[in-house]
Amino acid sequence: MFDPQDSRAPLPGHGQPVEDYTNAFLVTACGLVFCTLFALWAMYGLFAALAVAWVADRALLRFMTRQRH
Numbered sequence: 001m002f003d004p005q006d007s008r009a010p011l012p013g014h015g016q017p018v019e020d021y022t023n024a025f026l027v028t029a030c031g032l033v034f035c036t037l038f039a040l041w042a043m044y045g046l047f048a049a050l051a052v053a054w055v056a057d058r059a060l061l062r063f064m065t066r067q068r069h
Helices: 022-044 046-068
Strands: none
């Protein structure tokens, strides 16, 4: 049902708000990252998994600082 107090953007052409799937996406992404790092650990060892995690962390930090400016 349409709630006039809802602040979400309406679906184009329908005038109804769209569902917020942010939490579902974050939980799924976390699971995929965990599985990927676990598979790297199983295939190449802990050092490879830690190296990939560190590189991803640095890349995300650099991306986030660029977004702020």
